[in-house]
Amino acid sequence: MNQLKFFIELTRLKKPIGYMLLFWPCAWGLTLAYDFSENLSKYYFYLILFFLGSVLMRSAGCIVNDILDKEFDKKVFRTKNRPIASGQVSIKIAFFYSSVLCLLALFVLLNFNNFTIILALGSMPLAFTYPLMKRYTYWPQLFLGITFNYGLILGWTTIKEEIDLIPILFYFGAIFWTLGYDTIYGYQDIKDDEIIGLKSTSIKFKSNPIIFLIICYSIFYLITLSMGFLMNLNNLFFFSLAFVFLQIFYFQLKILKIDDAKNCLKIFKSNNFLGLLVYFGIFIGKF
Numbered sequence: 111m112n113q114l115k116f117f118i119e120l121t122r123l124k125k126p127i128g129y130m131l132l133f134w135p136c137a138w139g140l141t142l143a144y145d146f147s148e149n150l151s152k153y154y155f156y157l158i159l160f161f162l163g164s165v166l167m168r169s170a171g172c173i174v175n176d177i178l179d180k181e182f183d184k185k186v187f188r189t190k191n192r193p194i195a196s197g198q199v200s201i202k203i204a205f206f207y208s209s210v211l212c213l214l215a216l217f218v219l220l221n222f223n224n225f226t227i228i229l230a231l232g233s234m235p236l237a238f239t240y241p242l243m244k245r246y247t248y249w250p251q252l253f254l255g256i257t258f259n260y261g262l263i264l265g266w267t268t269i270k271e272e273i274d275l276i277p278i279l280f281y282f283g284a285i286f287w288t289l290g291y292d293t294i295y296g297y298q299d300i301k302d303d304e305i306i307g308l309k310s311t312s313i314k315f316k317s318n319p320i321i322f323l324i325i326c327y328s329i330f331y332l333i334t335l336s337m338g339f340l341m342n343l344n345n346l347f348f349f350s351l352a353f354v355f356l357q358i359f360y361f362q363l364k365i366l367k368i369d370d371a372k373n374c375l376k377i378f379k380s381n382n383f384l385g386l387l388v389y390f391g392i393f394i395g396k397f
Contacts, residue, residue, distance in 0.1 A: 116193040117207060120176060121169035127379050128172065131291075132258055133164035134385030135284050139265025139277055141392045142341060156222075156268050160261065163218045167237065170211035173204050175241040186302040188371075226267045233260045244303075248314040251296065255288030276340050283333025287381075290326035293319065294362075295378040298371040312368075319368055327358045334388065338395065347395025350387060357384050 122128050137157060144153050176183065176194045183195035193199035219230055236257040243250035259281055266277035289311065296303070296312030297319075304313060315322040331354065338347045362380060367373040 113203075116199045119193050120173050120199065120204060120207060121211070122172050123165075123169065127382050129165045129168035130382045131288075131385065132168050132261065133161050134382075134389055135259040135281075136160035136164060136261030136265045137385075137389050138280065138284075138392055139262040140268055141265070141389065141396065142277065142280070142337075143266045143269035144396070145269075146396050156265075159218055159221055160265065163215055164261070166211050166215040166218065170208045170215065171237055171240075173208040173211070174238050177201055177204055177208075178241045182306060182308060185306045186299055188299055188302075222264075222268055223271050225271050226264050229267060230264055233257065236260070244308045244310055246309070248309040249311060250309065251289050251292040251311045252285070254292050255285035258288050259284035276337060279333060279340070280337045283330045283337070286326040286333075287330040287384075290323050290330070291378055291381040293323060293326070294366065294368075294374050297368040297374045300368075316368070320363060320366070323363055323366070324359075327363070331355060331358065341395075343392070343395030344397065346397075347391045350391030350394065354384065354387050354391065357387060 118124060137160060140153070140156055140160065146153070176192055179189070180194050180201075183189040183192050189195060194201065194204055219227055222230070236253070240250065240253050240257050243253045247253075262281045262284055263273065263277055267273060293311045293315065296310045297316075300310075300312050300316060303310060311322070312319070331351070334354070335348070335351060338351070357380070362377050365373070366377055
């Protein structure tokens with residue numbers, strides 16, 4: 111039972127925000143590309159596969175992150191009791207868990223077309239080197255954005271079997287979404303990170319974070335708006351963006367307190383709802 115408990119802790123399965131933030135871009139790309147005049151069973155089949163893939167890869171990524179960050183996690187109040195950092199799970203066992211999860215994710219991936227499989231496999235180095243970035247650059251959140259939103263491209267190619275300018279543009283915008291919400295997330299650990307010498311956009315822009323966050327979220331919002339025009343989505347999509355705007359600029363940025371860890375975590379988690387809003391807007395915008 112202890113191993114099951116540690117496995118759940120390692121994979122953050124009790125914290126769905128991680129895999130949901132990975133899933134939403136996949137759902138956006140898939141929904142944008144899909145022709146809803148066709149049978150919906152194919153759409154829901156791939157949607158479920160993307161969800162399973164997101165859970166598996168996020169779980170594997172968390173374990174790899176904890177392996178690489180073992181020594182740092184010991185020195186951070188929020189992470190010092192994680193199973194690997196506290197010595198409750200060995201590196202060998204953790205690596206085994208991660209390998210099994212990656213193998214299961216591969217079985218999921220084999221249900222996609224060859225082009226999407228090749229693109230997905232090409233993203234693996236990004237997924238497993240991200241944890242190292244905070245050692246060398248103040249922009250690890252940028253690398254996370256590049257990695258976490260890659261599924262948007264995969265969602266599109268699952269249906270179209272080719273890359274187009276529209277998903278690339280939307281992908282670029284989504285990177286700034288992640289750059290924003292993960293900067294907010296980083297403020298929980300900023301004091302410990304500064305002491306042990308780790309880098310982040312949270313530290314880089316700590317003197318004036320709101321301006322940086324407004325820039326990030328504005329780029330995401332404007333590109334999402336532009337994508338709607340380029341895809342000829344109906345008026346319901348543009349109406350839904352009003353709620354996206356409120357969620358970002360009122361329910362996130364207006365109430366943000368970077369010196370309050372609970373406030374930062376709450377705002378970070380609210381991006382799951384933002385992802386749902388964008389998904390719902392694209393979905394109804396296609397009809």
